[in-house]
Amino acid sequence: MFKSFFRSDRIERDLSFIGVDMHSHMLPGLDDGAVTLEESLGYFRLMQEWGYRKCIATPHIFRGVHNNSPETILPVYEKVKSALQEADIQIQLEVAAEYMVDESFMDLLQQKQPLLTIGGKYVLIEMSYAAPSPFIESAVFQLNILGYKPILAHPERYGFYHFNFPQYERLLEMGCVFQVNLLSLSGYYGDDVKKTAVKLIRAGKVQLIGTDLHHYNHVDAIKQFTITKAFYDITRNMQLLNPSLL
Ligand SMILES: [Fe+2]
Numbered sequence: 197m198f199k200s201f202f203r204s205d206r207i208e209r210d211l212s213f214i215g216v217d218m219h220s221h222m223l224p225g226l227d228d229g230a231v232t233l234e235e236s237l238g239y240f241r242l243m244q245e246w247g248y249r250k251c252i253a254t255p256h257i258f259r260g261v262h263n264n265s266p267e268t269i270l271p272v273y274e275k276v277k278s279a280l281q282e283a284d285i286q287i288q289l290e291v292a293a294e295y296m297v298d299e300s301f302m303d304l305l306q307q308k309q310p311l312l313t314i315g316g317k318y319v320l321i322e323m324s325y326a327a328p329s330p331f332i333e334s335a336v337f338q339l340n341i342l343g344y345k346p347i348l349a350h351p352e353r354y355g356f357y358h359f360n361f362p363q364y365e366r367l368l369e370m371g372c373v374f375q376v377n378l379l380s381l382s383g384y385y386g387d388d389v390k391k392t393a394v395k396l397i398r399a400g401k402v403q404l405i406g407t408d409l410h411h412y413n414h415v416d417a418i419k420q421f422t423i424t425k426a427f428y429d430i431t432r433n434m435q436l437l438n439p440s441l442l
Contacts, residue, residue, distance in 0.1 A: 209422045212247030213431075216441040218314050219254050219294065219349060219375060219406025223272050226255040227262040229410045236276055239409060240285050246422070250288040250442055252314050258296035266312060269293060288442075294320045294349055297329040305338045313344065315441045318373070322349040328356055328363075333370065340371045347404060350377045352393035353385060368401060373437070375404035379414060381430055382421035394430055403437045 221229025222239045230236040243251055253276075255269050256262035273291040280289055293312040295301050301321070304311065311319050319339055323329040339346040348367060351374045357363050368374065379385065380393040396402050407418060421427050 205425060206423050207425055207428065209419070210247050211422060212249070213439075214405055214436065215248060215439040216250045216252065217243060217248050217407050217409075218252040218292075218318075218347075218404060218438060218441055219320060219377075220251060220409045221253070221255060221294075222251065222409060223253045223255055223269070223276055223291070226264055226269060226272055229255070233276065233279055237279060237283055237285065239415070240276075240280060240287050240289070241283075242415060243407075244285055244287045246418075248287060250290065252290045252292050252441065254292050254294040254314075254320050256296065257293045257301075257312075259298065259300040261296075264293065266310075269312065290314075292318075292320060294322055297321050297323055297331050297335045299331070301335060302331050302338075305335065305342065308342065311344065314347065317343070317345050318347050319344045320347045320349050320375070323354060325353055325355065328354070332367070336367060336370045336372050345373060346371065347373045347375050349375055349406070350380060350408065352376055352380045352389050352396060355388065358388060358392050364396065364401065373404060374402045375406050376402045377408045378405055378421070379408060379417055381427065382417050384414075384417045384421075397430060397434060400435075402434065405431065405434070405436065405438060 221227055222236050224230045224233050224236045230239060240251060255264050257264045269291060277289050292314040313319055321335060323332060336346050351364060374396060376393045380389045383390045
């Protein structure tokens with residue numbers, strides 16, 4: 197009896213409805229994500245098994261912490277792309293970045309430097325978890341003026357917004373798209389983050405899901421969560437933009 201109860205609560209993993217992962221740190225040696233090429237290929241192999249068809253890698257660009265630029269990122273991307281072919285891993289790889297909204301990002305915008313985009317128009321941005329960036333609204337505004345579409349990475353992880361829903365609304369009205377981390381829904385970052393992620397989804401405010409995968413602990417958490425009915429219940433009615441990035 198216990199066996200059948202257990203089975204009914206566990207279902208086969210199939211993330212093909214997401215299709216495109218547009219937020220991860222799987223390129224090796226660039227940030228706090230994958231370290232070696234082997235590790236990186238291991239993640240892509242798993243993504244293929246889980247049902248993804250494309251991964252858009254997004255290394256951090258965060259001056260003073262992860263000093264990346266197209267010059268550091270693109271050669272690594274090319275190397276991994278060739279290695280994927282050699283290893284016969286059937287996943288399309290593209291590259292963008294996750295930009296920390298700080299003074300140096302504002303400088304890039306001011307100088308009209310070309311940004312690494314997702315699907316040609318989306319720019320993935322993040323803030324510190326400790327405090328809202330004083331530049332966030334200006335960044336969103338200027339990205340729109342420059343013809344980009346900002347994606348705010350993991351809005352549910354910004355605890356300072358949890359009891360300030362009007363601020364979420366404001367960023368959406370200003371033209372932001374929200375991307376929730378798959379891991380947030382699993383409870384990996386705690387109950388408050390999970391509750392906020394679910395609340396944003398239920399309110400129809402989330403259009404993208406990303407793994408934000410950095411390391412094997414994330415793999416384990418994703419593996420466990422994506423065989424639960426809860427995951428598919430939460431995400432079932434979402435109007436996801438991910439497949440449009442194929
Ligand atoms: Fe990230």
